[in-house]
Amino acid sequence: MPKVVPLVRGMRDLRSDEVNAIGFVESAFSDVLSSYGYEYIRLPVIEHTALFSRGLGEATDAVSKEMFSIIEESDALSLRPEGTASCARAVIDGNLYRGNKPKLWYAGSMFRRERPQRGRYREFYQVGAEAFGYEGPDIDAEFIRLVQDVWERLKIDHAITLEINTLGSAESRHAYRNALVEYLRPHKEALDEDSQRRLDLNPLRILDSKNQRTQEILQDAPLMEDFLDEHSLNHFKEFRNLLERHDIHGQVNSRLVRGLDYYTHAVFEWNTDLLGAQKQVGGGGRYDGLCELLGGNPCPGVGFAIGIDRVALLLQQLEIETPKAQPDAYILALSDDEQAFADKVSQQLRSETKLAVRSHLGGGKVKARMQMADRSGAEYALIIGAQEAACNHVAIKWLRAEREQITVPLAELSATLLNSD
RNA sequence: GUGGGUGUAGCUCAGUGGUAGAGCUCCGGAUUGUGGUUCCGGUUGUCGAGGGUUCAAAUCCCUUCAUCCACCCCA
Known part of the structure; x- marks a missing residue:
């Protein structure tokens, strides 16, 4: 390996x-x-x-x-x-x-x-x-x-x-920079290491130092506002x-x-x-x-x-809620015989709504299909068995809410889901 | 870049020289048109990596990598 x-x-x-x-x-x-x-x-x-x-x-x-x-x-x-x-x-x-x-x-x-x-x-x-x-x-x-x-x-x-x-x-910044360097130069040995280096490279940054000794020295330093x-x-x-x-x-x-x-x-x-x-x-x-x-x-x-x-x-x-990664719907056929109808339902739902519709793929036993629906985190499973497929219906099972499973005609599916909250 | 902590199962962690563990997860079954919940059974593994000491190392030592905390710096 x-x-x-x-x-x-x-x-x-x-x-x-x-x-x-x-x-x-x-x-x-x-x-x-x-x-x-x-x-x-x-x-x-x-x-x-x-x-x-x-x-x-x-x-x-x-x-x-x-x-x-x-x-x-x-x-x-x-x-x-x-x-x-x-x-x-x-x-x-x-x-x-x-x-x-x-x-x-x-x-x-x-x-x-x-x-x-x-x-x-x-x-x-x-x-x-x-x-x-x-x-x-x-x-x-x-x-x-x-x-x-x-x-x-x-x-x-x-x-x-x-x-x-x-x-x-730029002019006032330059004038202030000179004054600050002039003030700090005699204290150079007492400054922290980084500030000593900055004295020549970027003296204004010394103002930002978290070093206590440096900040004490800065107490009496000239102020920017006097140079504006x-x-x-x-x-x-x-x-x-x-x-x-x-x-x-x-x-x-x-x-x-x-x-x-x-x-x-x-x-x-x-x-x-x-x-x-x-x-x-x-x-x-x-x-x-x-x-x-x-x-x-x-x-x-x-x-x-x-x-x-x-x-x-x-x-x-702050525990502020952000959008969920989970799909809204998980659509599954109970057996491969109804898969064609399930695919049709998915496509219709996607074109009619903005819902995130995840299709079950890979077949498997009913239990496995339902488990996948649960693990997807979807709000509801859309279940299609032989009975539903035969009469153009879809079963809606809510996976997170205490709510009775219902069966609706395909034509009413989108509207039902959009009004379900 | 500097100093310190941590690294063991998918996750959270226990284990300080003598047979690698727990909880949760996961897998199978109870349950052939319904997940989660319940019950029964089962699997977790390069102990971060490499080297050393030792009869014996997750455990001690060295090196290295990653991560976290602080510094530094910045967003």
Whole structure:
């Protein structure tokens, strides 16, 4: 016997309740995004590595140590660790912002080579949206309202908190960065190891450190808000006013900095306390410099991404019902003589209704057929014996409810089942 | 990537050097036009993998893989 080829680390087979919960979350986003008039875009899973190293920044963990990369005929390619860079590339490639302000959304697998944990896998699922060409904070606020709509629709809004912050314009961010480095430099030896490394690479990220000693040092550090120019201040103020108007209450967290380099102005994160260390379910912000960075014409952009599988976990944690994997009906002939009639009934039911109708195949004794019906999880079995077939009738036996079995003419079957709840 | 926990039947787990177990599941029968429920009988197996110590290893040691928790990071 050859050895079984194992699952690749950090990859999962998703089935049953798990895959349903993920599908449920994804379709909630899909419905809401469509209702806001966003356009669906399917992006490739593989891009040139350069797209990510330029777009997200060499210094980010995602690019520097978490990408799955291959060399294909001397081209360095990588599985996408996130969707924004691809989306911006697609907009630039297709000249989509020429005379237009696209609002796009996407969903799919992302890949990061991290140590797997519950809620953190090497292949995970995101849904995200990006808008290009909008300078004002109205679009930022629309995103947050839109996502809030989804939380409410999924009935998990009580379990999710929103944090917001501003990083200001590129100029104010730059000025603040210099001031922060200047302040931290003398304390360098006292910082934790990661923060010491970041001092040169990505100093804003030090603000995010969970190290207690580092946070003590940061107590007296200069504040971002003191470095915001007037434009940045107004942008953030209006953003908050709009959220207020949308009846959304985000917590301003001045230590909130996003991991990826391209963010400017408004940044935001959705968190939950119910998933252990994997508290972040989504995040986003504005990246006005990204298109130019990728070689396109300057174009402001904003976007967000949600971890679909983390939201699905949250639904399970909260014991919120997601659609069932089970069929509605299991149709079986009592013997092979009635199979032709049973097939006819199945086809008619499928064409007349949206019910999930599973046909019994493979013959067997009556008991075996009934067992299969039960195990399918179907609400009811549709049973066809010689008597039923002879007079064009079908027996309906409810498998989960305390309810008498009935026999109806084929012509009335669909209507009977649709009105049976 | 770092530190720690776990890995035994399909599932949940017990078993700490001496014949691999329990509950649930599963299979057969009671029951030849009805599943589940009840009763009777039966099967679960590379003890994650590889190596070592020993007369003897699920048990001790080493290596490795997977998974979980925390860190890191992010969704």
